Amino acid sequence: MDYRPNVRITELGDLFYDPVDPARFPGCIPRFRNERAAAGVGLKLDEAAWAAHFCRFDALPDNLPQPLALRYHGHQFRVYNPDLGDGRGFLFAQLRDSDGRLLDLGTKGSGQTPYSRTADGRLTLKGGVREILAAEMLEALGVDTSRTFALFETGEQLERGDEPSPTRSAVLTRLSHGHIRIGTFQRHAFAQDTGSLDRLVRYCLSHLYGDTPAADAAENAARLFDLVAQRTAELAASYMAAGFVHGVLNSDNINVTGESFDYGPWRFTPYWDADFTAAYFDHYGLYAFARQAEAIHWDLAQLAGCLALLAESAPLSETLDSWGDRFDRALVGTLLWRLGVAPRGDASDRELARTLVAALAERTHTIDRVFHDWRGGRDPGAQAYPAEPFRQLAAQLDGRARPPVDGYWADAEPCSMHIEEVEAIWAAIAERDDWSPLDAKVAAIRRMGQALIEDGCDLA
Numbered sequence: 001m002d003y004r005p006n007v008r009i010t011e012l013g014d015l016f017y018d019p020v021d022p023a024r025f026p027g028c029i030p031r032f033r034n035e036r037a038a039a040g041v042g043l044k045l046d047e048a049a050w051a052a053h054f055c056r057f058d059a060l061p062d063n064l065p066q067p068l069a070l071r072y073h074g075h076q077f078r079v080y081n082p083d084l085g086d087g088r089g090f091l092f093a094q095l096r097d098s099d100g101r102l103l104d105l106g107t108k109g110s111g112q113t114p115y116s117r118t119a120d121g122r123l124t125l126k127g128g129v130r131e132i133l134a135a136e137m138l139e140a141l142g143v144d145t146s147r148t149f150a151l152f153e154t155g156e157q158l159e160r161g162d163e164p165s166p167t168r169s170a171v172l173t174r175l176s177h178g179h180i181r182i183g184t185f186q187r188h189a190f191a192q193d194t195g196s197l198d199r200l201v202r203y204c205l206s207h208l209y210g211d212t213p214a215a216d217a218a219e220n221a222a223r224l225f226d227l228v229a230q231r232t233a234e235l236a237a238s239y240m241a242a243g244f245v246h247g248v249l250n251s252d253n254i255n256v257t258g259e260s261f262d263y264g265p266w267r268f269t270p271y272w273d274a275d276f277t278a279a280y281f282d283h284y285g286l287y288a289f290a291r292q293a294e295a296i297h298w299d300l301a302q303l304a305g306c307l308a309l310l311a312e313s314a315p316l317s318e319t320l321d322s323w324g325d326r327f328d329r330a331l332v333g334t335l336l337w338r339l340g341v342a343p344r345g346d347a348s349d350r351e352l353a354r355t356l357v358a359a360l361a362e363r364t365h366t367i368d369r370v371f372h373d374w375r376g377g378r379d380p381g382a383q384a385y386p387a388e389p390f391r392q393l394a395a396q397l398d399g400r401a402r403p404p405v406d407g408y409w410a411d412a413e414p415c416s417m418h419i420e421e422v423e424a425i426w427a428a429i430a431e432r433d434d435w436s437p438l439d440a441k442v443a444a445i446r447r448m449g450q451a452l453i454e455d456g457c458d459l460a
Contacts, residue, residue, distance in 0.1 A: 001098050004042060005063045012196075022111050031125075032128075091104055104176050123169065126167065137242075141242040144258060152171050182302055182306075233329075241337070243289075248264055265280065300320065304319075376401060407451075425441060
């Protein structure tokens with residue numbers, strides 16, 4: 001397809017962002033270029049152009065002439081923080097994808113902004129590598145996620161309290177369907193600025209959801225809330241089916257498109273462990289594996305409070321109350337999708353999903369192992385899976401089997417992304433500057449993703 005620049009963020013006005021200058025780095029060493037994503041948005045770039053646009057941040061043709069640091073507030077671990085905003089990133093460009101949806105090119109580690117406070121505005125190279133792995137794995141597992149577009153090592157040495165220092169630095173660019181957060185709405189609700197809230201609602205409906213706004217502000221607010229509720233329910237469900245723990249589901253990290261992004265202390269839990277946490281500083285398990293739906297629902301309630309300045313509370317409350325049912329339906333659909341069996345009907349599918357979760361909760365096998373072995377409704381046999389819930393699972397899958405044909409499913413081991421492998425990939429880079437394990441892992445993840453597509457079933 002052709003490159004289709006389409007700057008829309010400026011419609012919101014300068015209360016929503018601050019023009020900023022990118023940092024000037026001593027080096028621009030290419031470490032990851034998502035050629036697949038570039039082709040999908042019509043960017044045909046040689047090596048020099050990649051560095052010019054995604055390390056030095058020279059403006060793309062007919063796009064934003066200067067990067068914009070977006071303004072927002074947010075609840076962080078349930079504590080309201082009005083001193084937020086893009087502190088080490090900015091919106092670099094906007095363009096349309098092959099489906100006509102608006103895409104943002106945003107950055108991480110691109111320098112200080114008015115919201116950096118005492119921070120240096122930089123990203124560690126390890127943090128960039130971890131984001132590549134998270135985004136690639138989640139995309140393959142069907143999660144609506146931002147995609148890492150480019151990673152450049154910048155030649156600086158950074159001091160960090162949570163990893164050996166000095167450590168190498170990098171700048172990352174990601175593709176995402178918008179960077180409007182629940183915290184963006186919170187900022188203008190905090191100021192009781194209903195005009196800005198109305199403009200923001202219209203922007204989101206028009207450019208993030210492709211929905212024509214009505215003349216009535218209340219109708220628009222209620223409509224947007226319904227759309228965000230559905231997308232966030234699907235997001236929470238997809239995290240569970242993937243075995244993913246984001247780690248920091250603060251309201252400033254929830255995109256109103258329901259697209260997952262901003263990967264910091266993430267992990268994939270090896271087993272279906274309700275209490276598994278990703279962030280070492282999450283002392284009370286607020287964002288533990290099984291509490292992620294609760295966390296996202298809580299953040300959604302904060303959005304409802306903002307939109308109540310425009311809409312009647314009744315429709316917002318009804319939508320918020322229905323969120324649990326939406327999440328349940330989405331979870332059933334995503335579990336069956338990953339298992340590779342077609343839906344049969346609400347009651348049967350719910351019972352199958354309940355049995356599958358009970359089997360996973362036995363923790364006799366990792367999440368990835370179970371989905372790999374049982375893909376397409378295959379029964380690996382009682383010798384491999386002797387626990388009773390798996391016998392029940394086999395009985396419920398009787399008649400649903402549709403054996404997969406992609407060669408991936410014959411592999412001895414599933415493609416996984418547990419912390420030990422993440423650390424091993426980083427160790428190869430840190431100790432030997434060996435990037436081949438990362439390249440091999442990305443290729444393996446994409447092979448799994450293709451197998452899931454080739455042998456997939458539509459979501460219920």
